Structure formats: structure tokens, C-alpha cells
Amino acid sequence: MRRDVFQAIADPTRRAIIALIAIQAMTPNALADKFDITRQAVSKHLRILSECELVRQESKGREIYYSLEIEKMKEIDEWLSRYRTIWETRMIQLDDLLATMKKEKEDN
Amino acid sequence: MRRDVFQAIADPTRRAIIALIAIQAMTPNALADKFDITRQAVSKHLRILSECELVRQESKGREIYYSLEIEKMKEIDEWLSRYRTIWETRMIQLDDLLATMKKEKEDN
DNA sequence: TACTTGCGAAACCGACCGGTTGCGCATATA
DNA sequence: TATATGCGCAACCGGTCGGTTTCGCAAGTA
Numbered sequence: 588m589r590r591d592v593f594q595a596i597a598d599p600t601r602r603a604i605i606a607l608i609a610i611q612a613m614t615p616n617a618l619a620d621k622f623d624i625t626r627q628a629v630s631k632h633l634r635i636l637s638e639c640e641l642v643r644q645e646s647k648g649r650e651i652y653y654s655l656e657i658e659k660m661k662e663i664d665e666w667l668s669r670y671r672t673i674w675e676t677r678m679i680q681l682d683d684l685l686a687t688m689k690k691e692k693e694d695n
Numbered sequence: 696m697r698r699d700v701f702q703a704i705a706d707p708t709r710r711a712i713i714a715l716i717a718i719q720a721m722t723p724n725a726l727a728d729k730f731d732i733t734r735q736a737v738s739k740h741l742r743i744l745s746e747c748e749l750v751r752q753e754s755k756g757r758e759i760y761y762s763l764e765i766e767k768m769k770e771i772d773e774w775l776s777r778y779r780t781i782w783e784t785r786m787i788q789l790d791d792l793l794a795t796m797k798k799e800k801e802d803n
Numbered sequence: 804t805a806c807t808t809g810c811g812a813a814a815c816c817g818a819c820c821g822g823t824t825g826c827g828c829a830t831a832t833a
Numbered sequence: 834t835a836t837a838t839g840c841g842c843a844a845c846c847g848g849t850c851g852g853t854t855t856c857g858c859a860a861g862t863a
Contacts, residue, residue, distance in 0.1 A: 591707070593701075597701050597705035598821080602701070602774075609777075609778060614839075614840090616840085625822075625823065626839085627840095627841085628821070628823075631822080632821085648839090649839050649840070650830095650839065655778075657778060657781050657782045660775065660779075661782060664779060667768065670717060674766065674769060677765065706850090706851080722809075723810070724810085733852075733853065733854085736853075738810075738812090739851075740851085743850095756860065757860040758809065758810085
């Protein structure tokens with residue numbers, strides 16, 4: 588099954604998981620305690636996050652610690668950068684407009 | 696039905712629609728020509744984009760032109776900024792590490 | 804006025820999604 | 834060794850999703 592970063596962050600629970608494991612690595616049980624769902628449900632989310640390489644896992648005895656693969660988040664940033672250019676350009680244009688209006692007012 | 700920006704951008708067709716209407720306003724029919732799906736399917740996507748205010752529409756006779764509400768894209772950027780801080784910090788730490796290694800090498 | 808065109812809404816359908824329960828397996832621990 | 838714990842996997846279930854077809858309405862056009 589081919590997974591997508593955008594699909595991965597679409598679910599609010601998965602975004603919450605991302606927020607938690609960005610701070611520190613956590614086990615599925617520890618995560619399940621935070622959200623009112625079963626450990627198995629968390630595991631499913633982690634599997635989806637794994638499939639699109641948003642998550643790294645490290646076994647420690649019988650426990651598995653999951654942490655965020657921050658590099659992968661850049662992919663979203665790259666996609667967004669195109670639109671960031673647009674709104675920044677608009678902002679500059681707005682600044683220019685305001686400056687022009689101010690100048691015209693002063694000239695009167 | 697409450698909609699979410701993250702859910703809206705999860706679908707690849709919707710991201711393609713966003714990319715198109717970011718450049719110029721388009722009608723549902725014009726959009727449908729670009730993707731091998733019916734106009735009605737496009738309309739559904741536009742409705743979802745509308746529900747989370749990612750899209751603005753302007754009627755012109757019997758045609759409706761849809762364009763991107765770029766401001767709403769900032770919401771994604773705000774969410775992402777938190778993680779951007781993390782990877783930028785890592786980058787700096789990596790720079791520091793490399794600088795230290797270089798210095799140590801020079802000292803030998 | 805009759806016809807065409809652009810659109811949204813609704814009903815329907817197969818696929819997928821997020822959740823559950825119920826395993827089986829590996830790793831501590833008594 | 835027997836028992837408890839942490840985990841992934843599989844089966845199942847109701848709801849949602851992305852698509853279609855069908856329809857009705859409003860706006861141009863003959």
C-alpha cells in the first residue's frame with residue numbers, strides 16, 4: 588500500500604502522535620494512554636506513519652520506541668513553499684500599496 | 696460537516712486543483728477537463744475545499760470561477776513552523792558539530 | 804419560446820479508514 | 834518453568850470517501 592505524507596497528517600490523532608514523539612520517543616502503550624483509544628489503534632497509526640517514513644523505531648528489550656523522522660516533515664514544507672511565495676508576494680504588494688497611499692496622502 | 700485543512704489537502708486531486716486555481720480562477724468544467732474525472736466529482740472536491748475556506752468563488756453569469764484563498768494556507772504553515780524550528784535547530788547543531796570537528800582536525 | 808449549457812444536489816456504489824476484539828509471539832520476571 | 838507484559842497481525846464492523854449517474858434549476862442563445 589503506497590502511503591502519502593499528506594494522507595498521514597490528515598488524521599488529528601496522528602498529528603497528536605507526531606507532536607508527542609517529536610519531543611521524545613515513546614512506546615505504543617505510552618501513546619495509547621494519552622488518547623482514549625486502544626494500543627492496537629495506536630499501532631495502526633504508527634504503521635501508517637512508518638509506511639511514509641515519518642517515524643523511526645528503536646527496539647529496547649520487548650519495548651519499541653517510536654520517534655519522529657523530522658527530515659520527512661520538510662517534504663510538506665517544500666510543497667508549501669510554493670504557496671508561501673505567493674502570500675509573501677501579496678504581502679509585499681500590499682505594503683507597496685499602503686506606502687503609495689501614504690505618499691499620496693502626504694503629497695496632498 | 697466540519698472540515699479540516701489537513702483533510703482537504705490529503706487528496707492528490709484536490710492538491711492539483713489547488714495548484715491550478717492558485718495561478719488563476721477556474722470553472723468546474725475547466726478543471727474537470729484537466730483530470731480524467733467528471734465535473735460533478737470536481738464539484739465535490741470544490742465543496743470540500745469551500746467548507747474549510749480554502750477556496751473563494753465568484754459568479755459570472757452562469758459560470759462560477761473558483762480561486763485559492765491563499766490566507767488559509769498559512770494555517771498549514773503555522774502548524775509546520777513548530778517542526779521547522781526543530782529541524783533548523785538540528786541543522787545548527789550539525790553545523791556546530793562539523794565546525795568543532797574541523798577545528799579539532801586543524802589543531803592536530 | 805424552445806434549446807443548450809453550466810452548475811449543484813442527491814442517490815448510489817465499491818473501497819478504504821479508524822476503531823474494536825482476539826489471537827500468537829517474544830521478552831522480562833516470579 | 835510458569836506467568837505477566839509489550840507488541841504486531843488479522844478479522845471484523847460501521848462510517849466516510851471518491852467516484853459515478855441522474856436530476857432540476859438558472860442563465861445564455863436560436
